[in-house]
Amino acid sequence: MKITDVEVMCLRIPTRGEECVWGEDAVLVRITTDTGIVGFGEADTSPMVVRSFIETPNSNLACFGLRELLIGENPLEIQRLWDKMYESSSYAGRRGAGIHAISAVDIALWDIASQHYQQPIHMLLGGKYRDRIKAYGTFIPADKPEDNKALARELLDKGFTGMKFGGGLFGNDFDHDLNVIKAVREEVGDDVTLMVDLVSRWRTFGNALSICRKLEKYNLEWVEEPIPSDDLDGYSRLAAAATQKVAGGEILSTRYEFKDFIERGRPDIVQPDITRCGGISEMARIRDIADLNGVQLVPHGFSTGILLAATVQFLAASKHGTLIEYSQSDSPLFTDLVGDLVPLEDGYVPVSDTIGLGSQLNWDLINQYRIDY
Ligand SMILES: [Mg+2]
Structure with a gap:
């Protein structure tokens, strides 16, 4: 199985105004595979920052965007991919928003693994x-x-x-x-x-x-x-x-x-x-x-x-x-x-x-x- 796409969707409820109240925004990550299995994850943070962190093109060896790192990889290798994302985004990542983006990807990978093995995530x-x-x-x-x-x-x-x-x-x-x-x-x-x-x-x-x-x-x-x-x-x-x-x-x-x-x-x-x-x-x-x-x-x-x-x-x-x-x-x-x-x-x-x-x-x-x- 290979990852074929990583998409980011930013959501915002305009009627909730500028002020931070409750649940006024969200950012979702959809990971698609060549088997048809699709996984979803999210991060509770600044949506556009997560989007940038995932979609940005590679600029140097420690500044990869997550999408580029994930395409073509086997989504079941969750631990190895976590380390790959962490290390290859380390100038801009390591803490805060970079880890928020990795969080959304990680959740989507567990979603995919569960569907692939046909076992609940808790199993x-x-x-x-x-x-x-x-x-x-x-x-x-x-x-x-x-x-x-x-x-x-x-x-x-x-x-x-x-x-x-x-x-x-x-x-x-x-x-x-x-x-x-x-x-x-x-x-x-x-x-x-x-x-x-x-x-x-x-x-x-x-x-x-x-x-x-x-x-x-x-x-x-x-x-x-x-x-x-x-x-x-x-x-x-x-x-x-x-x-x-x-x-x-x-x-x-x-x-x-x-x-x-x-x-x-x-x-x-x-x-x-x-x-x-x-x-x-x-x-x-x-x-x-x-x-x-x-x-x-x-x-x-x-x-x-x-x-x-x-x-x-x-x-x-x-x-x-x-x-x-x-x-x-x-x-x-x-x-x-x-x-x-x-x-x-x-x-x-x-x-x-x-x-x-x-x-x-x-x-x-x-x-x-x-x-x-
Ligand atoms: Mg609190």
């Missing part, structure tokens, strides 16, 4: 540990603290027993944040697991620790990205001193960044995104580093149904893969891009035994939102 990864995975829901809090009661109630009604909020105004002003947390805790009661996402807004170790202490009585399961994940020293001091678990890492890529983050930052929970960290292959290596260090891996995931399906397959085949983030986005790129979106059932997602990622893509929607700039 190719070593077999599934469970038939369903507990999910938690994430929402952006409303500006008025009281209005968050209704948002939390909606998630409860859907069956979630865990929820996380962050973004919007949250994280900028302690009194405001406290009122939001109080309102949500009051609404959901003591048995629901609550997490907060600070998107680095607590800035420093000292500030974050003092806020963590004031929030102790609200029994938060974890505080996510309280400070920038580049501040490894701050992370390790906070994780040691706070009573809440400290989580982070969604913007990091490759086993190398995660090795530093896990071994020096000492978080309690690490959150690689399968479409940014290097794909299914690299996520498995990051999981092994997390396991070796007694750190829990709870992937970040907030894009299309392709990301969701890939994350479910990966977690099913991971010994400690017991918790998944389930997007609450109302963007059609989440709700309607994939015909067979992984459902939420009583607060859990089922582990599908379908072949490949099962991505029956909605081509009307793709054609509606596709942009070529």
Whole structure:
């Protein structure tokens, strides 16, 4: 089997405006083979940068575009192709956007392998540990603290027993944040697991620790990205001193960044995104580093149904893969891009035994939102 084409599709919903809200864009990669098998992957990042990284022509030995590296190759040689892409794009790649592009390709290669061998991806990864995975829901809090009661109630009604909020105004002003947390805790009661996402807004170790202490009585399961994940020293001091678990890492890529983050930052929970960290292959290596260090891996995931399906397959085949983030986005790129979106059932997602990622893509929607700039 040989790869005959690698295509990149950039999607954007114009009505969502310029501001970054939820699921306003997506970038998909389609890999075609000479046997007729087609694989899909995605990256949750800047669509046009991924497109450039894949389509750019070779400029020198360390500046190949991924498309040129992949055409004519056997798509089943996933590990060798990962290394080939990494090494031959190393001037512009190695971290960030270059790895985001490799992530999308890697996911598409696993999709192809599953179809070729006629086995679910979790079988190719070593077999599934469970038939369903507990999910938690994430929402952006409303500006008025009281209005968050209704948002939390909606998630409860859907069956979630865990929820996380962050973004919007949250994280900028302690009194405001406290009122939001109080309102949500009051609404959901003591048995629901609550997490907060600070998107680095607590800035420093000292500030974050003092806020963590004031929030102790609200029994938060974890505080996510309280400070920038580049501040490894701050992370390790906070994780040691706070009573809440400290989580982070969604913007990091490759086993190398995660090795530093896990071994020096000492978080309690690490959150690689399968479409940014290097794909299914690299996520498995990051999981092994997390396991070796007694750190829990709870992937970040907030894009299309392709990301969701890939994350479910990966977690099913991971010994400690017991918790998944389930997007609450109302963007059609989440709700309607994939015909067979992984459902939420009583607060859990089922582990599908379908072949490949099962991505029956909605081509009307793709054609509606596709942009070529
Ligand atoms: Mg986050």
